[in-house]
Amino acid sequence: MLLSAPKQGTLADIASHRLAHSIVTGELVQGQKLNEAELAERFGMGRGPLREALRHMEGMRLVKRVPNAGTRVVILDHKTMSDLYAVREALEGMACRIAATQMTDEEIINLGVLLDNHEKQIEQEGGKVYAQSEGDLDFHYQIVRGSRNEMLMDLLGSEQYQLLRMCRYRTSRNAQRTRPALSQHRQIVEALAQRDGELAEMLMRRHIQGAWRSIREMIDKEEAV
Protein backbone atom coordinates (compact mmCIF):
# COMPACT_ATOMS: atom_id res chain seq x y z
CA MET A 1 0.00 0.00 0.00
CA LEU A 2 1.06 3.55 -0.51
CA LEU A 3 -0.62 5.07 2.51
CA SER A 4 0.07 2.41 5.08
CA ALA A 5 1.96 2.18 8.34
CA PRO A 6 1.83 5.38 10.35
CA LYS A 7 -0.87 4.20 12.70
CA GLN A 8 1.70 5.22 15.25
CA GLY A 9 3.41 8.52 15.82
CA THR A 10 1.87 11.82 16.79
CA LEU A 11 -1.89 12.23 16.85
CA ALA A 12 -1.57 14.85 14.15
CA ASP A 13 0.04 12.29 11.85
CA ILE A 14 -2.68 9.79 12.56
CA ALA A 15 -5.32 12.41 11.89
CA SER A 16 -3.58 13.29 8.64
CA HIS A 17 -3.83 9.74 7.41
CA ARG A 18 -7.38 9.22 8.51
CA LEU A 19 -8.40 12.49 6.93
CA ALA A 20 -6.61 11.77 3.68
CA HIS A 21 -8.21 8.34 3.53
CA SER A 22 -11.66 9.67 4.30
CA ILE A 23 -11.35 12.34 1.64
CA VAL A 24 -9.91 10.06 -1.02
CA THR A 25 -12.59 7.43 -0.52
CA GLY A 26 -15.32 10.02 -0.57
CA GLU A 27 -16.43 9.35 2.99
CA LEU A 28 -16.00 13.07 3.38
CA VAL A 29 -17.95 14.49 0.47
CA GLN A 30 -16.46 17.04 -1.88
CA GLY A 31 -17.15 20.58 -0.83
CA GLN A 32 -18.24 19.47 2.62
CA LYS A 33 -17.31 21.75 5.44
CA LEU A 34 -15.07 20.19 8.05
CA ASN A 35 -16.03 20.96 11.61
CA GLU A 36 -12.95 20.90 13.80
CA ALA A 37 -14.66 20.05 17.08
CA GLU A 38 -16.70 17.27 15.53
CA LEU A 39 -13.74 15.68 13.74
CA ALA A 40 -11.57 15.99 16.81
CA GLU A 41 -14.09 14.10 18.87
CA ARG A 42 -14.58 11.45 16.20
CA PHE A 43 -10.83 10.88 16.13
CA GLY A 44 -10.63 10.96 19.91
CA MET A 45 -8.20 13.86 20.17
CA GLY A 46 -8.10 17.57 20.90
CA ARG A 47 -8.42 20.25 18.26
CA GLY A 48 -4.74 21.08 18.32
CA PRO A 49 -3.44 18.00 16.53
CA LEU A 50 -6.43 18.07 14.23
CA ARG A 51 -5.69 21.62 13.13
CA GLU A 52 -2.14 20.60 12.34
CA ALA A 53 -3.49 17.75 10.25
CA LEU A 54 -5.79 20.14 8.42
CA ARG A 55 -2.82 22.35 7.63
CA HIS A 56 -1.16 19.27 6.21
CA MET A 57 -4.22 18.46 4.10
CA GLU A 58 -4.13 22.00 2.81
CA GLY A 59 -0.57 21.47 1.64
CA MET A 60 -1.69 18.31 -0.11
CA ARG A 61 -4.43 20.30 -1.81
CA LEU A 62 -7.07 17.98 -0.40
CA VAL A 63 -8.86 20.83 1.38
CA LYS A 64 -9.30 24.55 0.90
CA ARG A 65 -9.06 26.76 3.91
CA VAL A 66 -10.44 30.27 4.43
CA PRO A 67 -9.35 32.17 7.53
CA ASN A 68 -12.12 32.48 10.08
CA ALA A 69 -14.48 30.59 7.83
CA GLY A 70 -13.40 26.98 8.12
CA THR A 71 -11.93 24.44 5.76
CA ARG A 72 -13.76 22.49 3.09
CA VAL A 73 -12.97 19.36 1.16
CA VAL A 74 -11.62 20.28 -2.24
CA ILE A 75 -13.94 19.96 -5.23
CA LEU A 76 -12.49 17.82 -7.99
CA ASP A 77 -14.00 19.50 -11.00
CA HIS A 78 -13.18 18.91 -14.63
CA LYS A 79 -10.50 21.57 -14.87
CA THR A 80 -8.72 20.50 -11.71
CA MET A 81 -8.45 16.96 -12.98
CA SER A 82 -7.33 18.16 -16.38
CA ASP A 83 -4.61 20.27 -14.81
CA LEU A 84 -3.57 17.35 -12.63
CA TYR A 85 -3.18 15.00 -15.55
CA ALA A 86 -1.24 17.58 -17.54
CA VAL A 87 1.23 17.98 -14.69
CA ARG A 88 1.36 14.25 -14.24
CA GLU A 89 2.14 13.69 -17.88
CA ALA A 90 5.09 16.05 -17.75
CA LEU A 91 6.48 14.72 -14.48
CA GLU A 92 6.00 11.02 -15.07
CA GLY A 93 7.25 11.40 -18.62
CA MET A 94 10.44 12.88 -17.27
CA ALA A 95 10.65 10.23 -14.56
CA CYS A 96 10.35 7.53 -17.19
CA ARG A 97 13.07 8.99 -19.37
CA ILE A 98 15.49 9.27 -16.49
CA ALA A 99 14.52 5.88 -15.08
CA ALA A 100 15.56 4.29 -18.36
CA THR A 101 19.14 5.23 -17.59
CA GLN A 102 19.07 4.94 -13.81
CA MET A 103 17.18 1.78 -12.93
CA THR A 104 19.12 -1.40 -12.34
CA ASP A 105 18.43 -4.47 -14.46
CA GLU A 106 17.01 -6.13 -11.40
CA GLU A 107 14.55 -3.33 -10.79
CA ILE A 108 13.31 -3.52 -14.36
CA ILE A 109 12.87 -7.28 -14.04
CA ASN A 110 10.90 -6.78 -10.83
CA LEU A 111 8.73 -4.33 -12.71
CA GLY A 112 7.91 -7.10 -15.14
CA VAL A 113 7.07 -9.45 -12.28
CA LEU A 114 4.80 -6.79 -10.83
CA LEU A 115 2.92 -6.72 -14.11
CA ASP A 116 2.67 -10.53 -14.13
CA ASN A 117 1.04 -10.47 -10.72
CA HIS A 118 -1.13 -7.66 -11.88
CA GLU A 119 -2.27 -9.74 -14.86
CA LYS A 120 -3.08 -12.70 -12.66
CA GLN A 121 -5.15 -10.50 -10.41
CA ILE A 122 -7.14 -9.25 -13.34
CA GLU A 123 -7.85 -12.78 -14.56
CA GLN A 124 -8.72 -14.13 -11.14
CA GLU A 125 -11.04 -11.45 -9.92
CA GLY A 126 -12.02 -9.71 -13.09
CA GLY A 127 -14.18 -7.12 -11.45
CA LYS A 128 -12.07 -6.00 -8.60
CA VAL A 129 -10.70 -2.86 -10.10
CA TYR A 130 -9.56 -1.26 -6.88
CA ALA A 131 -6.70 -3.68 -6.62
CA GLN A 132 -5.87 -2.71 -10.16
CA SER A 133 -5.77 0.92 -9.28
CA GLU A 134 -3.49 0.25 -6.36
CA GLY A 135 -1.31 -1.96 -8.47
CA ASP A 136 -1.25 0.63 -11.19
CA LEU A 137 -0.22 3.33 -8.78
CA ASP A 138 2.45 1.00 -7.52
CA PHE A 139 3.75 0.48 -11.02
CA HIS A 140 3.95 4.19 -11.65
CA TYR A 141 5.55 4.81 -8.30
CA GLN A 142 8.22 2.21 -8.91
CA ILE A 143 9.19 4.00 -12.08
CA VAL A 144 9.25 7.33 -10.28
CA ARG A 145 11.54 5.77 -7.73
CA GLY A 146 13.69 4.60 -10.58
CA SER A 147 14.34 8.19 -11.54
CA ARG A 148 16.24 8.61 -8.26
CA ASN A 149 14.77 12.10 -8.01
CA GLU A 150 13.71 12.67 -4.42
CA MET A 151 11.60 15.67 -5.22
CA LEU A 152 9.75 13.77 -7.88
CA MET A 153 9.17 10.91 -5.47
CA ASP A 154 7.72 13.38 -3.02
CA LEU A 155 5.60 15.14 -5.60
CA LEU A 156 4.22 12.01 -7.22
CA GLY A 157 4.44 9.72 -4.25
CA SER A 158 2.96 9.99 -0.85
CA GLU A 159 1.97 13.61 -1.05
CA GLN A 160 0.61 14.82 -4.32
CA TYR A 161 -0.78 11.54 -5.44
CA GLN A 162 -3.60 11.56 -2.95
CA LEU A 163 -5.40 13.90 -5.31
CA LEU A 164 -4.90 11.41 -8.10
CA ARG A 165 -6.11 8.57 -5.92
CA MET A 166 -9.17 10.61 -5.13
CA CYS A 167 -9.73 11.09 -8.82
CA ARG A 168 -9.27 7.39 -9.41
CA TYR A 169 -11.58 6.36 -6.66
CA ARG A 170 -14.42 8.28 -8.17
CA THR A 171 -13.93 6.72 -11.57
CA SER A 172 -12.83 3.25 -10.59
CA ARG A 173 -16.09 1.68 -11.68
CA ASN A 174 -15.25 1.64 -15.36
CA ALA A 175 -12.89 -1.27 -15.57
CA GLN A 176 -12.72 -1.56 -19.32
CA ARG A 177 -9.41 0.22 -19.50
CA THR A 178 -7.43 -2.22 -17.35
CA ARG A 179 -6.54 -4.41 -20.32
CA PRO A 180 -5.09 -1.77 -22.64
CA ALA A 181 -3.44 -0.15 -19.62
CA LEU A 182 -1.64 -3.37 -18.79
CA SER A 183 -0.52 -3.68 -22.38
CA GLN A 184 0.85 -0.16 -22.32
CA HIS A 185 2.64 -0.88 -19.08
CA ARG A 186 4.36 -3.80 -20.73
CA GLN A 187 5.47 -1.64 -23.61
CA ILE A 188 6.96 0.82 -21.16
CA VAL A 189 8.87 -1.90 -19.33
CA GLU A 190 10.13 -3.09 -22.69
CA ALA A 191 11.42 0.37 -23.53
CA LEU A 192 13.06 0.63 -20.12
CA ALA A 193 14.74 -2.74 -20.62
CA GLN A 194 16.14 -1.48 -23.89
CA ARG A 195 17.32 1.65 -22.10
CA ASP A 196 15.41 3.77 -24.59
CA GLY A 197 14.52 6.79 -22.50
CA GLU A 198 12.92 8.80 -25.27
CA LEU A 199 10.61 5.97 -26.24
CA ALA A 200 9.79 5.21 -22.62
CA GLU A 201 8.86 8.84 -22.03
CA MET A 202 6.68 8.95 -25.10
CA LEU A 203 4.89 5.73 -24.15
CA MET A 204 4.30 6.96 -20.63
CA ARG A 205 2.93 10.27 -21.87
CA ARG A 206 0.56 8.50 -24.21
CA HIS A 207 -0.45 6.12 -21.47
CA ILE A 208 -1.37 9.00 -19.18
CA GLN A 209 -3.10 10.87 -21.96
CA GLY A 210 -5.15 7.76 -22.62
CA ALA A 211 -6.06 7.45 -18.98
CA TRP A 212 -7.18 11.06 -18.91
CA ARG A 213 -9.22 10.68 -22.07
CA SER A 214 -10.92 7.65 -20.60
CA ILE A 215 -11.76 9.49 -17.40
CA ARG A 216 -12.92 12.56 -19.23
CA GLU A 217 -15.30 10.62 -21.41
CA MET A 218 -16.72 8.95 -18.36
CA ILE A 219 -17.22 12.25 -16.60
CA ASP A 220 -18.86 13.83 -19.61
CA LYS A 221 -21.22 10.89 -19.81
CA GLU A 222 -21.97 11.26 -16.11
CA GLU A 223 -22.62 14.96 -16.36
CA ALA A 224 -25.03 14.36 -19.23
CA VAL A 225 -27.27 12.64 -16.70
Add this chain to the structure above:
Amino acid sequence: MLLSAPKQGTLADIASHRLAHSIVTGELVQGQKLNEAELAERFGMGRGPLREALRHMEGMRLVKRVPNAGTRVVILDHKTMSDLYAVREALEGMACRIAATQMTDEEIINLGVLLDNHEKQIEQEGGKVYAQSEGDLDFHYQIVRGSRNEMLMDLLGSEQYQLLRMCRYRTSRNAQRTRPALSQHRQIVEALAQRDGELAEMLMRRHIQGAWRSIREMIDKEEAV
Protein backbone atom coordinates in the same frame (compact mmCIF):
# COMPACT_ATOMS: atom_id res chain seq x y z
CA MET B 1 6.80 40.78 -4.82
CA LEU B 2 5.84 37.15 -4.70
CA LEU B 3 5.73 36.78 -0.97
CA SER B 4 4.05 40.01 -0.01
CA ALA B 5 0.78 41.02 1.55
CA PRO B 6 -0.35 38.58 4.21
CA LYS B 7 0.80 40.67 7.11
CA GLN B 8 -2.78 40.21 8.16
CA GLY B 9 -4.76 37.07 8.73
CA THR B 10 -4.22 34.37 11.30
CA LEU B 11 -1.06 34.32 13.36
CA ALA B 12 -0.20 30.98 11.82
CA ASP B 13 -0.19 32.57 8.37
CA ILE B 14 2.00 35.40 9.56
CA ALA B 15 4.37 32.92 11.15
CA SER B 16 4.44 30.95 7.91
CA HIS B 17 5.58 33.95 5.96
CA ARG B 18 8.13 35.09 8.48
CA LEU B 19 9.51 31.58 8.72
CA ALA B 20 9.66 31.15 4.97
CA HIS B 21 11.39 34.49 4.62
CA SER B 22 13.88 33.74 7.37
CA ILE B 23 14.71 30.38 5.87
CA VAL B 24 15.00 31.62 2.30
CA THR B 25 17.27 34.49 3.25
CA GLY B 26 19.44 32.24 5.37
CA GLU B 27 18.65 34.05 8.60
CA LEU B 28 17.78 30.59 9.84
CA VAL B 29 20.81 28.53 8.89
CA GLN B 30 20.46 25.26 7.01
CA GLY B 31 20.24 22.29 9.30
CA GLN B 32 19.55 24.48 12.31
CA LYS B 33 17.13 23.11 14.82
CA LEU B 34 14.04 25.20 15.33
CA ASN B 35 13.00 25.64 18.93
CA GLU B 36 9.25 26.10 19.12
CA ALA B 37 9.14 28.05 22.38
CA GLU B 38 11.92 30.38 21.30
CA LEU B 39 10.41 31.09 17.89
CA ALA B 40 6.97 31.56 19.35
CA GLU B 41 8.27 34.18 21.72
CA ARG B 42 10.26 35.91 19.01
CA PHE B 43 7.11 36.13 16.89
CA GLY B 44 5.04 37.17 19.86
CA MET B 45 2.57 34.30 19.72
CA GLY B 46 1.80 31.00 21.39
CA ARG B 47 3.17 27.68 20.24
CA GLY B 48 -0.11 26.60 18.68
CA PRO B 49 -0.04 28.87 15.64
CA LEU B 50 3.69 28.34 15.32
CA ARG B 51 3.29 24.59 15.14
CA GLU B 52 0.73 25.01 12.40
CA ALA B 53 3.17 27.19 10.54
CA LEU B 54 5.87 24.55 10.94
CA ARG B 55 3.53 21.97 9.46
CA HIS B 56 3.08 24.32 6.54
CA MET B 57 6.83 24.71 6.13
CA GLU B 58 7.11 20.94 6.13
CA GLY B 59 4.67 20.78 3.23
CA MET B 60 6.79 23.36 1.41
CA ARG B 61 9.82 21.19 2.02
CA LEU B 62 11.58 24.04 3.78
CA VAL B 63 12.00 22.02 6.98
CA LYS B 64 12.31 18.40 7.95
CA ARG B 65 10.40 17.18 10.94
CA VAL B 66 11.02 14.14 13.12
CA PRO B 67 8.35 13.18 15.68
CA ASN B 68 9.44 13.90 19.23
CA ALA B 69 12.74 15.20 18.01
CA GLY B 70 11.99 18.62 16.61
CA THR B 71 12.12 20.20 13.18
CA ARG B 72 15.20 21.38 11.35
CA VAL B 73 15.76 23.71 8.43
CA VAL B 74 16.23 21.69 5.27
CA ILE B 75 19.72 21.27 3.90
CA LEU B 76 20.02 22.34 0.30
CA ASP B 77 22.67 19.97 -0.91
CA HIS B 78 23.83 19.38 -4.43
CA LYS B 79 21.41 16.56 -5.18
CA THR B 80 18.38 18.38 -3.83
CA MET B 81 19.09 21.34 -6.06
CA SER B 82 19.73 19.09 -9.02
CA ASP B 83 16.42 17.33 -8.49
CA LEU B 84 14.69 20.67 -8.11
CA TYR B 85 16.01 22.00 -11.38
CA ALA B 86 15.11 18.79 -13.20
CA VAL B 87 11.53 19.06 -12.02
CA ARG B 88 11.49 22.73 -12.82
CA GLU B 89 12.70 22.11 -16.33
CA ALA B 90 9.89 19.66 -17.00
CA LEU B 91 7.17 21.79 -15.45
CA GLU B 92 8.19 25.16 -16.80
CA GLY B 93 8.85 23.64 -20.19
CA MET B 94 5.31 22.36 -20.25
CA ALA B 95 4.00 25.68 -18.97
CA CYS B 96 5.80 27.48 -21.74
CA ARG B 97 4.43 25.21 -24.46
CA ILE B 98 0.87 25.61 -23.25
CA ALA B 99 1.28 29.33 -22.64
CA ALA B 100 2.16 29.77 -26.28
CA THR B 101 -1.38 28.81 -27.19
CA GLN B 102 -3.20 30.22 -24.17
CA MET B 103 -1.76 33.64 -23.44
CA THR B 104 -3.46 36.68 -24.89
CA ASP B 105 -1.56 39.02 -27.18
CA GLU B 106 -1.74 41.63 -24.48
CA GLU B 107 -0.15 39.35 -21.91
CA ILE B 108 2.73 38.59 -24.23
CA ILE B 109 3.24 42.28 -24.88
CA ASN B 110 3.29 42.93 -21.14
CA LEU B 111 5.90 40.23 -20.84
CA GLY B 112 8.05 42.21 -23.25
CA VAL B 113 7.51 45.35 -21.21
CA LEU B 114 8.52 43.46 -18.09
CA LEU B 115 11.79 42.57 -19.79
CA ASP B 116 12.32 46.21 -20.82
CA ASN B 117 12.00 47.30 -17.21
CA HIS B 118 14.22 44.48 -16.22
CA GLU B 119 16.87 45.65 -18.66
CA LYS B 120 16.68 49.20 -17.36
CA GLN B 121 17.15 47.94 -13.84
CA ILE B 122 20.24 46.06 -14.84
CA GLU B 123 21.76 49.11 -16.52
CA GLN B 124 20.87 51.47 -13.71
CA GLU B 125 22.04 49.50 -10.74
CA GLY B 126 24.33 46.97 -12.28
CA GLY B 127 25.17 45.23 -9.06
CA LYS B 128 21.80 44.81 -7.48
CA VAL B 129 21.16 41.25 -8.44
CA TYR B 130 18.42 40.61 -5.95
CA ALA B 131 16.03 42.73 -7.94
CA GLN B 132 17.04 40.66 -10.93
CA SER B 133 16.20 37.47 -9.16
CA GLU B 134 12.81 38.79 -8.16
CA GLY B 135 12.20 40.07 -11.65
CA ASP B 136 13.33 36.81 -13.11
CA LEU B 137 10.99 34.85 -10.86
CA ASP B 138 8.26 37.22 -11.87
CA PHE B 139 8.95 36.58 -15.54
CA HIS B 140 8.80 32.85 -15.04
CA TYR B 141 5.68 33.12 -12.94
CA GLN B 142 3.91 35.21 -15.57
CA ILE B 143 4.52 32.45 -18.08
CA VAL B 144 3.30 29.82 -15.67
CA ARG B 145 0.16 31.88 -15.20
CA GLY B 146 -0.16 31.97 -18.95
CA SER B 147 -0.52 28.21 -18.96
CA ARG B 148 -3.85 28.62 -17.15
CA ASN B 149 -2.99 25.51 -15.16
CA GLU B 150 -3.92 26.13 -11.53
CA MET B 151 -1.93 23.22 -10.22
CA LEU B 152 1.15 24.41 -12.05
CA MET B 153 0.66 27.87 -10.63
CA ASP B 154 0.48 26.38 -7.17
CA LEU B 155 3.45 24.12 -7.68
CA LEU B 156 5.71 26.72 -9.24
CA GLY B 157 4.23 29.77 -7.61
CA SER B 158 3.82 30.68 -4.04
CA GLU B 159 4.44 27.26 -2.58
CA GLN B 160 7.14 25.23 -4.20
CA TYR B 161 9.17 28.12 -5.42
CA GLN B 162 10.35 29.07 -1.97
CA LEU B 163 12.89 26.28 -2.28
CA LEU B 164 14.06 27.77 -5.55
CA ARG B 165 14.25 31.24 -4.03
CA MET B 166 16.33 29.77 -1.23
CA CYS B 167 18.60 28.25 -3.81
CA ARG B 168 18.84 31.55 -5.62
CA TYR B 169 19.52 33.56 -2.54
CA ARG B 170 22.58 31.51 -1.77
CA THR B 171 23.98 31.92 -5.23
CA SER B 172 22.80 35.43 -6.03
CA ARG B 173 26.26 36.89 -5.74
CA ASN B 174 27.41 35.79 -9.15
CA ALA B 175 25.69 38.29 -11.35
CA GLN B 176 27.43 37.45 -14.58
CA ARG B 177 24.54 35.41 -15.85
CA THR B 178 21.95 38.18 -15.85
CA ARG B 179 22.86 39.32 -19.36
CA PRO B 180 22.56 35.99 -21.18
CA ALA B 181 19.50 35.21 -19.09
CA LEU B 182 17.80 38.37 -20.28
CA SER B 183 18.66 37.52 -23.84
CA GLN B 184 17.17 34.04 -23.43
CA HIS B 185 14.06 35.56 -21.92
CA ARG B 186 13.64 37.71 -25.00
CA GLN B 187 13.97 34.69 -27.24
CA ILE B 188 11.25 32.96 -25.27
CA VAL B 189 8.90 35.93 -25.57
CA GLU B 190 9.61 35.95 -29.28
CA ALA B 191 8.64 32.31 -29.58
CA LEU B 192 5.49 32.94 -27.56
CA ALA B 193 4.57 35.85 -29.81
CA GLN B 194 4.90 33.55 -32.80
CA ARG B 195 2.74 31.01 -30.99
CA ASP B 196 5.45 28.42 -31.43
CA GLY B 197 4.92 26.24 -28.37
CA GLU B 198 7.54 23.64 -29.20
CA LEU B 199 10.23 26.23 -29.69
CA ALA B 200 9.19 28.10 -26.56
CA GLU B 201 9.40 24.91 -24.52
CA MET B 202 12.80 24.08 -25.88
CA LEU B 203 14.13 27.56 -25.19
CA MET B 204 12.77 27.51 -21.67
CA ARG B 205 14.30 24.11 -20.99
CA ARG B 206 17.66 25.28 -22.23
CA HIS B 207 17.36 28.45 -20.22
CA ILE B 208 16.77 26.48 -17.04
CA GLN B 209 19.49 24.00 -17.86
CA GLY B 210 21.84 26.93 -18.31
CA ALA B 211 20.82 28.40 -14.99
CA TRP B 212 21.45 25.10 -13.27
CA ARG B 213 24.83 24.68 -14.95
CA SER B 214 25.81 28.14 -13.80
CA ILE B 215 24.77 27.42 -10.24
CA ARG B 216 26.42 24.03 -10.20
CA GLU B 217 29.75 25.43 -11.37
CA MET B 218 29.58 28.04 -8.69
CA ILE B 219 28.85 25.47 -6.00
CA ASP B 220 31.62 23.21 -7.16
CA LYS B 221 33.99 26.13 -7.01
CA GLU B 222 32.76 26.93 -3.52
CA GLU B 223 33.15 23.40 -2.31
CA ALA B 224 36.70 23.29 -3.57
CA VAL B 225 37.54 25.88 -0.93
Add this chain to the structure above:
DNA sequence: TTCCTTCGAATTGTCGACAATCGGAGGAAG
Protein backbone atom coordinates in the same frame (compact mmCIF):
# COMPACT_ATOMS: atom_id res chain seq x y z
C1' DT C 1 40.04 4.95 30.00
C1' DT C 2 35.80 3.29 28.18
C1' DC C 3 31.33 1.71 28.29
C1' DC C 4 26.91 1.27 30.33
C1' DT C 5 23.21 2.88 33.39
C1' DT C 6 20.48 6.20 35.49
C1' DC C 7 18.64 10.44 36.23
C1' DG C 8 17.10 15.14 35.08
C1' DA C 9 16.48 19.18 32.40
C1' DA C 10 14.79 20.64 28.13
C1' DT C 11 11.69 20.09 24.41
C1' DT C 12 7.86 18.28 22.06
C1' DG C 13 2.96 16.63 22.14
C1' DT C 14 -1.60 17.34 23.92
C1' DC C 15 -5.56 19.23 26.12
C1' DG C 16 -9.12 22.34 27.91
C1' DA C 17 -10.67 27.03 28.37
C1' DC C 18 -11.10 31.68 26.69
C1' DA C 19 -11.28 35.39 23.07
C1' DA C 20 -12.30 36.86 18.37
C1' DT C 21 -14.86 36.44 14.33
C1' DC C 22 -18.41 35.06 11.11
C1' DG C 23 -23.12 33.69 9.42
C1' DG C 24 -27.80 33.80 10.02
C1' DA C 25 -32.33 34.78 12.48
C1' DG C 26 -35.20 38.20 13.57
C1' DG C 27 -37.01 42.69 13.80
C1' DA C 28 -37.48 47.69 12.41
C1' DA C 29 -37.58 51.20 8.93
C1' DG C 30 -38.65 52.52 4.26
Add this chain to the structure above:
DNA sequence: CTTCCTCCGATTGTCGACAATTCGAAGGAA
Protein backbone atom coordinates in the same frame (compact mmCIF):
# COMPACT_ATOMS: atom_id res chain seq x y z
C1' DC D 1 -42.62 43.25 0.65
C1' DT D 2 -37.89 44.45 0.58
C1' DT D 3 -33.76 46.06 2.71
C1' DC D 4 -30.83 46.98 6.27
C1' DC D 5 -29.34 46.66 10.99
C1' DT D 6 -28.69 44.25 15.32
C1' DC D 7 -27.93 40.62 18.07
C1' DC D 8 -26.90 35.81 19.14
C1' DG D 9 -25.27 31.17 18.43
C1' DA D 10 -21.74 28.54 16.47
C1' DT D 11 -17.16 28.01 14.92
C1' DT D 12 -12.52 29.29 14.45
C1' DG D 13 -8.23 31.30 16.50
C1' DT D 14 -5.27 31.59 20.46
C1' DC D 15 -3.19 30.82 24.82
C1' DG D 16 -1.31 28.73 29.04
C1' DA D 17 -0.58 24.59 31.60
C1' DC D 18 0.28 19.69 31.89
C1' DA D 19 1.93 15.04 30.24
C1' DA D 20 5.17 12.32 27.52
C1' DT D 21 9.36 11.71 25.36
C1' DT D 22 14.06 12.50 24.16
C1' DC D 23 18.85 13.83 24.64
C1' DG D 24 22.76 14.53 27.33
C1' DA D 25 25.35 14.62 31.54
C1' DA D 26 26.92 12.57 35.68
C1' DG D 27 28.35 8.61 37.93
C1' DG D 28 29.83 3.90 38.62
C1' DA D 29 31.79 -0.67 37.13
C1' DA D 30 34.84 -3.40 34.22
